[in-house]
Amino acid sequence: MSSINLDQLDxxxxxxxxxxxxxxxxxATTALSQLINTKIDMNVPKVELLEFKDISEIVGGxxxxxxxxxxxxxxxxxxxxxxxLEQSSAHHLVNVLLGKELDNFEDFTEMDLSALxxxxxxxxxxxxxxxxxxxxxxxxxxxPYMSIDMAGAILSVPAIEFGKIGDKALLIQSQFxxxxxxxxxxxxxxxSLESYNxxxxxxxx
Amino acid sequence: MSEMIKxxxxxxxxxxxxxxxxxxxxxxxxxIALYDPTTKVSGMVHVMLxxxxxxxxxxxxxxxxxxxxxxxxxKMVALGAKRNRLVSKIAGGAQMxxxxxxxxMLRIGERNIEASKLKLKELGIRILAEDTGLNYGRTxxxxxxTGQLLIKSVxxxxxxx
Numbered sequence: 186m187s188s189i190n191l192d193q194l195d196x197x198x199x200x201x202x203x204x205x206x207x208x209x210x211x212x213a214t215t216a217l218s219q220l221i222n223t224k225i226d227m228n229v230p231k232v233e234l235l236e237f238k239d240i241s242e243i244v245g246g247x248x249x250x251x252x253x254x255x256x257x258x259x260x261x262x263x264x265x266x267x268x269x270l271e272q273s274s275a276h277h278l279v280n281v282l283l284g285k286e287l288d289n290f291e292d293f294t295e296m297d298l299s300a301l302x303x304x305x306x307x308x309x310x311x312x313x314x315x316x317x318x319x320x321x322x323x324x325x326x327x328x329p330y331m332s333i334d335m336a337g338a339i340l341s342v343p344a345i346e347f348g349k350i351g352d353k354a355l356l357i358q359s360q361f362x363x364x365x366x367x368x369x370x371x372x373x374x375x376x377s378l379e380s381y382n383x384x385x386x387x388x389x390x
Numbered sequence: 391m392s393e394m395i396k397x398x399x400x401x402x403x404x405x406x407x408x409x410x411x412x413x414x415x416x417x418x419x420x421x422i423a424l425y426d427p428t429t430k431v432s433g434m435v436h437v438m439l440x441x442x443x444x445x446x447x448x449x450x451x452x453x454x455x456x457x458x459x460x461x462x463x464x465k466m467v468a469l470g471a472k473r474n475r476l477v478s479k480i481a482g483g484a485q486m487x488x489x490x491x492x493x494x495m496l497r498i499g500e501r502n503i504e505a506s507k508l509k510l511k512e513l514g515i516r517i518l519a520e521d522t523g524l525n526y527g528r529t530x531x532x533x534x535x536t537g538q539l540l541i542k543s544v545x546x547x548x549x550x551x
Contacts, residue, residue, distance in 0.1 A: 238398025247415035248529055255487050330487035334544055337415020338527020342486050345418055345498050348438040352450045
C-alpha cells in the first residue's frame with residue numbers, strides 16, 4: 186500500500202471517494218427523510234481538494250450563518266464528520282420534528298438544540314455505518330458537538346487538522362435538499378490522510 | 391475611496407493608509423494585526439497553527455504563528471514600516487465546539503493565542519488590545535487610518551478595540 190499524496194490523486198481515486206460519499210450520504214439522507222417524513226433529494230457528492238482560503242466558499246461564504254454538528258472519528262479510520270445546515274433549514278427541521286409552527290424562526294430553545302444534536306447523531310451514524318460496512322473498517326464516532334456560528338469559523342476546526350499535514354484539505358461533500366428547498370445542508374467527511382489510504386486499500390485500490 | 395483587502399485562512403497581507411484589512415469568520419485561528427502608528431503601514435496575518443517547527447510540511451509560512459508574524463513584519467518593513475515602532479492587536483482563537491475530551495487538537499485555539507503572544511513578546515511588539523478565546527467566531531477589520539480593529543460576531547454588538 187503506497188501512501189497517498191494529496192496532490193497526486195488521480196481520477197480513479199476521486200471516483201471511488203465520490204462513490205463512498207454517495208453511499209454514505211445516501212443512507213444519511215434516507216435517515217433524515219424518514220425522521221421528518223418528507224422526501225429529500227441529494228446531489229451527486231463532490232470530492233474536492235481545496236485550498237484553505239476556499240473552504241468556506243463551499244457552504245455559501247465565510248460569514249454565512251450555519252449550524253455545524255461535528256463528530257470526531259476513531260477506530261480504523263480517524264478524522265471528522267461534519268453535518269452543516271443553513272440556519273433556516275435547522276429551524277425548519279426542528280419545527281417539523283417537534284411539531285411546532287413551521288414559520289417559527291425564533292431563537293433556538295434548549296429543546297431545539299437537543300433535537301438538532303440528536304438529528305446530527307442519527308444521520309451521521311447512518312453515514313458512518315454504511316461507510317463502515319462498505320470498507321469493513323471499524324469506525325467509532327464521538328458524541329455530536331454543535332456550534333451555531335459563521336461557516337468560516339466552524340470550518341476552521343477541520344481545516345486546522347488538515348493544516349498539520351499540508352496546505353490543502355480533501356473533502357467529500359454532499360449536498361441535500363428538500364423539494365421546496367426548505368432543508369438544505371451538507372455532509373462533509375474529513376478523514377485523516379492515513380485514513381484515506383485505509384479506505385482506498387480496503388476496497389482494493 | 392479606501393479599499394478593503396481580504397486576508398484568507400493561512401494568508402497574510404499588508405496595506406497603506408487609508409486602506410483596511412479584513413479576515414472573515416475567524417474560528418480557532420488567530421488574526422494578528424500589526425501597525426506602525428507613524429507611517430500607518432498595516433499588516434494582518436491569519437494563522438492556523440502555533441508552531442512551524444512541530445510540523446513537517448511547513449512551506450506556507452503564513453499558516454503558523456511563529457513564521458507568519460516574521461513574514462508579515464518583513465513585508466511591512468518593505469512598505470516603509472519601522473520594526474521598533476510596531477504595535478499589535480489580536481483576535482480569534484475561539485474554541486468552536488465544547489468538546490468534553492481533553493484531546494490535544496481541540497485546544498488549538500488556546501494554543502494559537504499563546505504562541506502568537508509569545509512570538510510578539512520575543513519581538514518586543516506590544517499588544518495594545520485583544521479579543522480572544524471564548525466560543526464564537528469573529529470577522530475582523532483593521533483600519534490603517536485610525537489603528538482601530540473592528541470585531542463582528544454573530545448575535546453580538548460590533549466591538550472596536
